[in-house]
Amino acid sequence: MERSTRAVPPPRFQRLAGLLFASVLVGACSAGSPSSAPASGAESTSPTAATSASAGSSSAPSGASATVEMWSWNNEGAYPDVHKDAQSRFETANPGLTINRTYIAYGDYMTKLKTALAAGSGPCIAQIPWAGEFRDLVNSGQLMPLTDAVKTGFPTFFDPIVKAVTFNKDMWAIPLDVNTLQIAYNKTLFDTLGLAIPKTQSELQTIVDKLKTNGKFGIAVGNKDQWSGGDLFFAQVAYADGTNTMLSKADAGQIQWDDPVFLKAADAVAAMVKSGVFAPGANSMAAFVGNQDLFVAQKAGMMYPVGNFVTAGITAKVGNSFEWGLFPFPPPDGSTAAPVATGGIAEMFVVTKACATPDKAIEFLRYLTNDDGGKALVANDFIPSWNYPVPSDKSALYKNMVEAQSTAMSRVIYTTKVYTALLNSMQGVMEGTKTGQDLIDSLVAAAK
Amino acid sequence: MERRASEPTEQDGVSSRPASGRRRPDSMKPMIADSTQRVATAARSGWRSFLAPGIALVAPAVLTFGAFLVLPLVSVFLISTLHWSGYRLGDWTFVGADNFARMFANAVFWKAFANTVVFTVTTTLILNVVGFGLALLIASRVRGHVIARSVLFIPVLMSPVIIGLMWSRILDAFGAVNQVISIFNPLAQPILFLGSGDLALPSIIVATVWQYAGYDMLLYYAGLQRLPTEQLEAASLDGAGHRASIRHVILPSLYPVIGTVVLLNVIGGLRIFDIVYVMTSGGPDRASEVMATYMYQAAFKLSDMGYASAIAVGIVVISVGAALLRQRWGGLR
Numbered sequence: 001m002e003r004s005t006r007a008v009p010p011p012r013f014q015r016l017a018g019l020l021f022a023s024v025l026v027g028a029c030s031a032g033s034p035s036s037a038p039a040s041g042a043e044s045t046s047p048t049a050a051t052s053a054s055a056g057s058s059s060a061p062s063g064a065s066a067t068v069e070m071w072s073w074n075n076e077g078a079y080p081d082v083h084k085d086a087q088s089r090f091e092t093a094n095p096g097l098t099i100n101r102t103y104i105a106y107g108d109y110m111t112k113l114k115t116a117l118a119a120g121s122g123p124c125i126a127q128i129p130w131a132g133e134f135r136d137l138v139n140s141g142q143l144m145p146l147t148d149a150v151k152t153g154f155p156t157f158f159d160p161i162v163k164a165v166t167f168n169k170d171m172w173a174i175p176l177d178v179n180t181l182q183i184a185y186n187k188t189l190f191d192t193l194g195l196a197i198p199k200t201q202s203e204l205q206t207i208v209d210k211l212k213t214n215g216k217f218g219i220a221v222g223n224k225d226q227w228s229g230g231d232l233f234f235a236q237v238a239y240a241d242g243t244n245t246m247l248s249k250a251d252a253g254q255i256q257w258d259d260p261v262f263l264k265a266a267d268a269v270a271a272m273v274k275s276g277v278f279a280p281g282a283n284s285m286a287a288f289v290g291n292q293d294l295f296v297a298q299k300a301g302m303m304y305p306v307g308n309f310v311t312a313g314i315t316a317k318v319g320n321s322f323e324w325g326l327f328p329f330p331p332p333d334g335s336t337a338a339p340v341a342t343g344g345i346a347e348m349f350v351v352t353k354a355c356a357t358p359d360k361a362i363e364f365l366r367y368l369t370n371d372d373g374g375k376a377l378v379a380n381d382f383i384p385s386w387n388y389p390v391p392s393d394k395s396a397l398y399k400n401m402v403e404a405q406s407t408a409m410s411r412v413i414y415t416t417k418v419y420t421a422l423l424n425s426m427q428g429v430m431e432g433t434k435t436g437q438d439l440i441d442s443l444v445a446a447a448k
Numbered sequence: 449m450e451r452r453a454s455e456p457t458e459q460d461g462v463s464s465r466p467a468s469g470r471r472r473p474d475s476m477k478p479m480i481a482d483s484t485q486r487v488a489t490a491a492r493s494g495w496r497s498f499l500a501p502g503i504a505l506v507a508p509a510v511l512t513f514g515a516f517l518v519l520p521l522v523s524v525f526l527i528s529t530l531h532w533s534g535y536r537l538g539d540w541t542f543v544g545a546d547n548f549a550r551m552f553a554n555a556v557f558w559k560a561f562a563n564t565v566v567f568t569v570t571t572t573l574i575l576n577v578v579g580f581g582l583a584l585l586i587a588s589r590v591r592g593h594v595i596a597r598s599v600l601f602i603p604v605l606m607s608p609v610i611i612g613l614m615w616s617r618i619l620d621a622f623g624a625v626n627q628v629i630s631i632f633n634p635l636a637q638p639i640l641f642l643g644s645g646d647l648a649l650p651s652i653i654v655a656t657v658w659q660y661a662g663y664d665m666l667l668y669y670a671g672l673q674r675l676p677t678e679q680l681e682a683a684s685l686d687g688a689g690h691r692a693s694i695r696h697v698i699l700p701s702l703y704p705v706i707g708t709v710v711l712l713n714v715i716g717g718l719r720i721f722d723i724v725y726v727m728t729s730g731g732p733d734r735a736s737e738v739m740a741t742y743m744y745q746a747a748f749k750l751s752d753m754g755y756a757s758a759i760a761v762g763i764v765v766i767s768v769g770a771a772l773l774r775q776r777w778g779g780l781r
Binding site: 139140416427 | 619
């Protein structure tokens, strides 16, 4: 009798175990359920918040009140101010409509976006890098074409910019602003050493030699995160290809990557590396960290690449130590081309098919790019992707960037395998272990 | 008297032999049979009643294990047979073993594989030697050993991302190490630890050893604490010096610990990602590419989920292989 009562658990224990099991199940289910819509003007930067917010992003009704989820990685600098300004105007003009801005670190951004879209719970509006991921996303069928929408209430965007976001005759993104990549130089140091802005690459070499004899490095490049090396190549392609069409043609498979234009550009970079134009350690310095430190500490006389996305940071760090300015990468000797910068889209947004209220999302993009939107961009030293008058009180640096934008050459390869091969091989070129021909061979192999 | 665990009793529902070994009278047989049957039935129904709470108690663990280990593992195996960009769930093509064929034919994969093996073997060797040495030092109760034990373990508690960032700045062309070198040789060109193909992987190995030496030290220290002092005393009385004691007493006693530490280091080495990603992102020009960074690039930069899954399967197979090898490793079981 005693044995049998020991073998059977008391009813209270059974109920307790059942309750525990049920509570675990309920807990698990509730953890996966969508969270409630975020409060008006909500702004989140944590991945957890991003996940919970995304779950509710596309469930908003298309009636009077709705929440439009927007994802971006640009939570540094003044971009959030521009977004917030548009949000404020939009929500005031559209009572009941809310924009929920979520900022996700760039390193995780595409991973999270891809996962959310595959799960059918992506944001309405998403910032997209002007790179291969954009074309992959278009091809995936997850985006809404904006060709018709852009005809009403949007400014007339720069033509090359429109072409850059057009695939299969449809426009897939709204470009907010553009940027240019140039060489930053220590104006005070140049003046002290009697140096002038170089007009050719041999003049650049002379400047570097003079800097070196005075204990300074030439151009500081941070190529640990690779993309700067890609831009060095694009800067040379801008001169090797006077038509500004070869990159897009090769990218589309219309010409081969072993075209002499690309070899000339690759050889030009390799030659500059060999002659010591760049500060040592490019591959071990992150862009805007190590190379910026060298420039700000006046150990390097120049820094590349620099655009409006980093000018405020440099100005803040430099303070009153020295004056600095910008000039485009100079053309090779014998070239008849005028110095040109490379450039393109800085921030652009797409509307996803996961969006339950695409009309509201597009309306918000109109607020980002209308006259007030342009004003907010210019006030924060960004360059709108459409013609916008430059106020006379803007800095010389800003005016320089706007002027450079008018002739800027393309700097994009959409085929991710080719772009990745370029970035990896450019590290080899910067290290001096790869030649221009090696780089071209890697592009050809990646394009197969 | 306390019953031995292996000794069957009636409570276990198994008929027992009489303790004396003498035969029972026949008249007792029906009584015993009846009693045994009743006990067995009661026990069976009793254990059955434990089924529901038993399942309830293990369910959370089983569900978690299934959802976060078995399901992803099975998914990875399935996805490795597909061509899938990862943007749309239903948008895939079955390609069979094509991803594996591509993987084996790709020079970058073999480079990543070789780097992973070099990283794993080197870190495992150095970590064990350094960890064991530190443990011996701490166990010898040198002055300050308590503080040293804590300080050496602090890096283990830190995120590999932080460690990676820290070492990136230390090994920068103009970082702390190069600045120290320039004090002694002002004309020396900076050493490009992370920017040179020859030095990038060794630099990551140094940072990894710095972070995890304290972990191995702690495991070895715990093992040393369990060593019977009698054996060491006996060895000492027999005239064994320090080296002989370590070789013939301490190390053989630590074989199970060594086996575990080596296995942990090997598995940790094979799946290394974060510190490599932060310090070099696999560069320069793939010089420090390991399988996990290569897999990440294939999945999230090249949108080639099938191929990335094939690499993941490779990592799983190698890791399981390493674990099996360890199990079969003679004296270290």
